[in-house]
Amino acid sequence: MREPVAAVDDDLLMARYRAGDLAAFECLYQRYRGLVYRFFLRQLPQADAEECHQEVWLKVIEGADGFRAQGQFRAWLFTIAHHTLTDRHRRGMRHAAIDPDVETDGLADPAPGPEADTEQALTAARLHRLVAALPLAQREALLLKESAGLSLAEIAAVTGATEEGVKSRLRYAMQKLRDALGRS
Amino acid sequence: MNKQPDQNDDDLRALLGADTAEPPDTLDARILAAARAARQMRPAAPGITDTHTHGAETGSHRRGRPWYLPAGLGAAAAVLLAVLVVDRAPEVSIGPGASPPPPQLTRPEAPAALAQDAQAERFALARERAMPDEAAADSALVAADPAPAARSAPAPRGPAAEAPAPRGPAAEAPAPTCPASATPQSGEGLLLCLTPLHVEIHDRSTSGCTQPLVLARSAGNVSLARDGPEVIIRVDGIEQWRVQCTAGAWAVRAARP
Structure with a gap:
């Protein structure tokens, strides 16, 4: 008997997703979609934030088979986000220093x-x-x-x-x- | 302004924590589609069952590569066929053994989201900005573009971009073009629209595949070569896929790592 996915911890959801349970991934995604998105949105213009958000989740999907559960899914997820952000800055994509006193172009307000x-x-x-x-x-x-x-x-x-x-x-x-x- | 610093910090934390911005629905749909496509195209990982526990899953990370990187080229190619599978599942067979029909998702709202016509939003996220290395790599491709006017067309944005693309005979007439955010490349009867993350493949023949094929790609020079009925797509000289338009549907074979 399976537990409802909403009650399952992150690592087990990843394991279930690896086993083919898409609902498990959906649950994981629902848990973290806002957190990941806002992590980028507060640092990048919206279009870049959306791209980075997608990039992170595609990497999660790609990396599902290699993920080893150690109770650290959240850290793993944000490590991917950190590297994605770092890569984005390294590539010099549009993000320049932002003057807090000036209305910022493209950076989304709440x-x-x-x-x-x-x-x-x-x-x-x-x-x-x-x-x-x-x-x-x-x-x-x-x-x-x-x-x-x-x-x-x-x-x-x-x-x-x-x-x-x-x-x-x-x-x-x-x-x-x-x-x-x-x-x- | 007479608040104590701790009180100020609490206020700041409350404001930061109250942020409720969320990704757009189209982005959610695309990611969930990718997740579904990845699972459909790969067998379930062995040894994972309902009785799975942390102990069974816990283990040391594999040596030799960072633990956050994709498991393999084959997996990457499979996963990133998501847009293709979602948008054109009835038209596409993947590999020598075609995938079974996609199972329905368990959440009632998910199928509706995944069923969205992504024709207009294919590049909504893949509208990559030109990067210096990409620009250099693709400069030769731009020069060879037979339809440079196509690049000046604005990329679909805003509400208009959400509208489904026109279908039917009238929609088949125009020659395929690339969004402004993509770099076109032609060859072997195909038009490729390249972004740093994706390649959108159009069949230039009038009687071929009317819908484009979207694949993920790694950075590098893309080249085309014909091998019988198939067109080989290479990135930096390494074969990635073999594609073929047969009876109006794309067939794709990913290169084995």
């Missing part, structure tokens, strides 16, 4: 909702521009921690940094955001 006119939505939009303007390492650490919910150890594994290094990046990132928002 989807407008009913509260679009509220102060909070405006603050969020400004925050996302400020995040996009952080140095890559700080920005990535911040998004992995606060948006994707990875632990320090996972971020360290994903980015190849030490946990202390990750802490430092997070500290600097938060400080910069605090300062920038405090000035506005």
